[in-house]
Structures are given as C-alpha cells and as structure tokens.
Amino acid sequence: MEEKPQVHVPRVKLGSQGLEVSRLGFGCGGLSGIYNKPLSHEVGCSIIKETFNRGITLFDTSDVYGVDHDNEIMVGKALKQLPRDKIQLATKFGCFMLDGVSIGVKGSPEYVRKCCEASLKRLDVDYIDLYYQHRVDTSVSIEDTMGELKKLVEEGKIKYIGLSEASADTIRRAHAVHPITAVQMEYSLWTREIEDDIIPLCRELGIGIVAYSPLGRGFFAGKAVVESLPSESILAMHPRFSGENLEKNKLLYTRLETLAAKYGCTTPQLALAWLLHQGDDIVPIPGIY
Template sequence: MAEVQKVEMPRVKLGSQGFEVSRLGYGCMGLTGIYNTPVPEEFGISIIKDAFNKGITFFDTADVYGIDHANEILIGKALKQLPREKIQLATKFGVFKIEPTHVTVKGTPEYARSCCEGSLRLLDVDYIDLYYIHRIDTTVPIEETMGELKKLVEEGKIKYIGLSEANPETIRRAHAVHPITALQMEYSLWSRDIEREIIPLCRELGIGIVPYCPIGRGFFGGRGVVESVPKNSLLEIHPRFTGQNFEQNKNIYTRIDALAKKHGCTPAQLALAWVLHQGDDIVPIPGTTKIKNLDDNISSVRVKLTKEDIKEISNAVPPSEVAGQSVTEALYKTSWRFVNTPLPKDSK
C-alpha cells in the first residue's frame, strides 16, 4: 500500500478546450452493480475518496447506472466530502430504457435538458464538468441534441460536451455545432476497432479519447480465468465470457499473463499500461470495487513500455482470434457501427 502512495499521478489535457484531468480516471458504474453486487454506500464513498487521495480526480458516472439513479446519488454524496473544484465530474444521458432484448435511446433537446437538470439535482452540484451523449438517437438529427447542449454550456450548467459510441460522421457533425471535448468508447487489447478510423479522426479534430472497459471487463485481471465471475453478473451472459468463446479467449489471457511476468507487473496492469501508451490524449476509466485493484490500476502509470514491447503485446492479442462480440446483442445494436442520425430538416 505504501508503494502506491508514491505513485505520482500525472495530469493531461483531454481534448483541445483546456480540460485537464488525471492521467487515469475512475469508472463508477460497478459501485451500484452490473458486473458485480452493488457495494454498501459507505464503502462506495470510501473508495471514491481513496481514489481521489491517490491522485485520481476524473470520475465517470451516468444517469442510467444503478436502480433509481443510485450511482449519481452515491457520487453526489462522495463529492460532499471532497473539494468539488478539484474534481472533474463526467456523467451521461441518452439511454432511456434497458430491456433484455432492446435498448431505447432518446436524444431530443427536451430530454437532454431534463436529464441534465435531473443529474445536477441528483449529484447535488452546480455544474457538470463533462456531459456526454451516452448513446446516439437514430431518430433525431445530432445537430438538434448538440444545439441544446450548447445552450446548457452557455448557461453554465455543463462545461464540456462529450459523445459516446458515435460514428465518424456523427462526430464531425456534432463537432461543427460545438467543440466536442471527449469521445468515450470501448477500447482495450481485445477491442481495437476504433483504431482504424475513429482515433485518427479524434486527433484531427482535437478530441480526447476516454476508453471504457480498458481491462476488458476484468478479463485481463483474470476474471473468469483465475477467479470466478460474480453471481448475477452481466458477465454470466456476456458473449466473450461464455461457452466456446471463453475457452478460446483463455489462450489470450495466458499469453498476456506470460508477458506481464516479463515486465514485472500483473496482466491487468500490462493491459492498462498498453492503453495508456497509445497516447497522452487517451484517458482510460477502469472501474473496480476492490482497493487492491484500484492500487494496481494506479501503479500501471509507472509501467514503461517501448515501441517493441507495445508491438509484442498487441501481437499477443490478434483481433481475429478474439471470440465473441464485445457486448450483448441489444447493446451492440446501439454501438457506433449502427447509429447514423438523420440530417436536419433545413439541410438538403
């Protein structure tokens, strides 16, 4: 534990509008369930405070996390015990309803405003640092949603605007209305399909990249391989963690485990270090409910990799060998691959 206290958490600029965050963020979703049982409120607050005391200042939540907005409520309570001006708080809106076979997405201007005002109330804060469109509504021109978010910036309710799971055309169109500060996408050793087109586009436009699930939903930490998947976890039905897919994916873990030994770190630290080494404009947000894992994640910023190391690690996880979709079918349909938005009525 003492060793972790010595880790100096670097700070970086996310996007080109001057938004500064810790090199590593913290994804709060797991504190209220999904991949594990929700933690007691006092413990959730203590882990957020612990992360802050160890240098993490960038915290990510969403209005849809937890039952009855439990996640935002929890984060709001934790913020009461921390210096608000030193925290970069991100939340999201747009996922209206999650059902086993369908996810309903809503991006109307009225809904954007009502969600923002709801999040401000639940978090009990005066402003949100980074407000994301969580998923893209294919029935609403992105310009309309962005127009309302721009007004919210002008009113001081949000400072910066982000997108999540948006395709290149949507990113360009949104950015033309108001600068996009960050794009949140799944990105890890076994989910790399944003490398070809999306990362270069973000760099062209000066948009920071925030990878979620950078440790592969715990896979590179040994979840399912060396430790069992928690009961009632979404991972019990996840395509990459079940059946023949999982048997095949275990080979990937074995290779990363061997490379981690070579680098004197854990497989999770190696997977996270690999993401961190993709560029200073990339700020991953791993989540965990265990202090030991939090400490390991923080220590990953000290893992140094050469270009040769990065190539070797990348080659150990060929995209063609990863078995199964990165999310369940219902969520996959809301990913950037399928979400064009209509053009505004006044365009040709």
C-alpha cells in the same frame, strides 16, 4: 480539512477545449452493480475517496447506472467528502431502461435539458465538467441534440460536451455545432476497432478519447479465468465470456500473464500500460468488475 491526493498521477489535456484531467480516470458504474452486486453507498464512497487519494480526479458516471439512478446519487455523496474544484465530474444522458432489461435511447432537446437538470440535482452540484450523450438517438438530428447541449454550456450548467459510442460522421457533424471535448469508446487490447477511423478523426479535430472497459470488462484482471463470474454479472451473457470462448480466453490470458511476469508487473498493469502507450490523448477509466 481538505483532502489532498497522496500519490502523484500525471495530468493531461483531454481534448483541445481546456479540460485537464488525471492520466487515468475511474469508471463508477460498477459500484452500483452491472458486473457484480451493488455496493452500499458507504463502501462506494470510501472507494471513490481512496481513488482520489491515489491521485485520480476524473470520475465517470451516468444517469442509467444503478436502480433509480443509484450511481449518480452515490457519486454525489462522495463528492461532498472531496474538494469539488479538484474533481472532474463526468456523467451521461440518453439511455433509459424500458422494461428493467432493455435500454431505450432518446436525444431530443427537451430530454437533454430534463436529464441535465435531474443529474445536477442527484449529484447535488452546480455544474457538470463533462456531459456525454451516452448513445446517439438516430431519430433525432445530432445538430438538434448538440444545439441544446450548447445552450447548457452557455448557461454554465455543463463545461464540456462529450459523445459516447458515436460514429465518425456523427462526431464530425456534432463538432461543427459546438466543439466536442471527448469521445468515450470501448478500447482495450482486445477491442481495437476504433483505431481504424475514430482515433484518427478525433486527432484531426482535437478531441480526446476516453477508453471505457480498458481491462476488457475485467478479463485482463482475471475475470472468468482465475476467478469465476458473479451470478449477478451481465458478463455471464456476453459472448466473450461464454461457450468455447472461455477456453480460448484462458490461453490468451496465460500469454499475457507470462509477458507481465517478464516485465515485473501484473496483467492489469500491462494492459493499462499498453493503452497508455497509445497516446496522451487517450484516458482509460478502469473501474470495479
């Protein structure tokens, strides 16, 4: 029997190329660790399924999330339990682990195709709805990278193209080769640099904005304030979650908590409400922290 969303979540156009998604998406990376212990595939799939039942249809992963591409494999298993035509699946290429700690970046045409074919196989799908370049390889012309992505669109292996953490100049040059549907950037109450040039450019070009870490990497949900950081979390090494910033964070969180109480909501709800208020072209993708 086909799963049906039980909660209504508004739908919006992401970009101007025809992709329609739920107003909120779900960032799947945390299911395979990063901020906490990796979850079993059984638990991860149940979370994805429940998220869908609550009205979320945009699911975001990457070939670099989890050991041995664990996250894509998990997401692929979850998709088998859901109606594929109701899901907007996003994944990424371009980052790879060099030594288990540091990350390398590659964007050659050959690597683009190799990564796409591998992701399709791991996810066990015929196409990827939204395929991002995870990070830009400055040693390769963005026109060359985009040229291969354009071929993948023409072959039906991907439907839409995205960029993640790209500069304004790179976005404009890439868009000239093939229309970019979405740019994924960190955006939240305390990470707002993209308001200066990225958001205005995306609106000029008709590109949607996918906001990752919309809860400040868990901070607006109380991470490192009302609950401690797991020992496995990479946030323990993040400047915002260490040293004197911990005490500053508590003061900031208290102010937000007070404001949330005034409006009868939780602090995560208030942080997301602020982000949603910035425009229908901005789609946050909160996840597990």
